[in-house]
Amino acid sequence: MSVSPSPLTSSAIVTKLRAAGCVFAEDEAKLILSTAGTPSDLAAMVDRRVAGLPLEHVLGWAEFCGLRVAVDREVFVPRRRTEFLVRQAVTRARPGAVVVDLCCGSGAVGVALAAALGPVELYAADIDAAAVACARRNVGAVGGRVYEGDLFGALPVALRGRIEVLAANVPYVPTEEVGLLPSEAREHEPLVALDGGADGLDVLRRVAADAPRWLAPGGCLLVETSERQAPLAVEAFSGSGLSTTLAVSEELYATVVIGTRLSGLSA
Template identity: 90%
Template sequence: MPVSPSLLTSPAIVTRLRAAGCVFAEDEAELILSTARTPSDLATMVDRRAAGLPLEHVLGWAEFCGLRVAVDPHVFVPRRRTEFLVRQAVALARPGAVVVDLCCGSGAVGVALAAALGQVELYAADVDPAAVRCARRNVGGAGGRVYEGDLFAALPAALRGRIDVLAANVPYVPTEEVGLLPSEAREHEPLVALDGGADGLDVLRRVAADAPRWLAPGGCLLVETSERQAPLAVEAFSGSGLIPATAVSEELYATVVIGTRPAGPSA
């Protein structure tokens, strides 16, 4: 039941969020209180969070790599573990790199890379119109461009053979396991950003197959996956002519497969 804005003190919000099952109710209450502009906004935000909307959709932003990234309703929320992919990409990038954030969602990965690397040529793409609209707010602010379409088909042809860092945060949840995800993801994030097909690697294989034609010599493709899927992902990278490597963060429970295009003629 909605609560009158006049009754929404910090303890009351914490109590309401705890009753709704929010494990970090105190932290969430503080974030909501600091974000709400009016008592009416505050009441609406508390009601939405108590109803099960992701906190980031309630706030309108997510913290990612120390940045506030705008996240609209029905747009994939960037995960903290994906910060590991960003760190791996930063370590591989050169100054002035051509960077592409594929399957970009909100554009969080691209924005974080631009912030960490300084001057880059930044592009992003997603098949979901809502994600593209959201990404344009974030990536545009970082001086980049966002395109709508299916994987590489969305990108300008002039990028072929020029990409130094290709970050593709593809969906990798096996279809049969999507129903096991937390309700916040199942009910409020687009299925296209979650469902990776029968074994979770359908989109990854498509990206790996086409990546050598888009990467510059020595350019890298970085894809987040699960530990159990990593061996099959490595096979897909090798099969497309990329030199594969795997990086793991136990702290963030993150696995990133990296494929480098060898120097020489494009595939």
């Protein structure tokens, strides 16, 4: 007769995680213990984390803006710095606004905006099928809709000229620097969510070029980028006719370019 293995203790999990290089082993152990449903689930989760799977993929969720957002394996994990983009968007929006989360990944940004603003008309889109499937769980839970496709091509044409808040967490890592990312990102997140082209701004430029046709008068586009890329990103926004400002958080090491469609700009 086989005997079930004894459940892993908290201290044993911490030891395993620390040996695997997890800097916050104690915190991660608590999260894994609180999420695992059975001893076998617990052992499997610890093994996956020790093998290098991102903690959020192990747990099946990520904390973002105080919310628990589902994150499936091979889906981009929302970063804490992107909470700054959400905060900037909230100050420029109103309850009931038409909100679009473009390059949505798990849909974390859109869900956070809906939670902060109250009822909104929420849409999200991503080119990656796994991300869309995950986002439909998150965004659908708050009454939003998710579409699969390439940027604005995925959205209903009826949204043209109606979007009041357009949040686009585009990929912005230069192609040659993708290999320098932590292994958790390189090996477990989709390349399409990371690689922004030669200078990291290929997708940003495409979004900025088309945004004026989709934004409502006074509507705004918000895109995260790096401090180094900010001048060229601002240039791309301004070149499309958007009134452009830059917001920076030293605390979160976050840079957000914000472009507003002027009332007289034709869509």
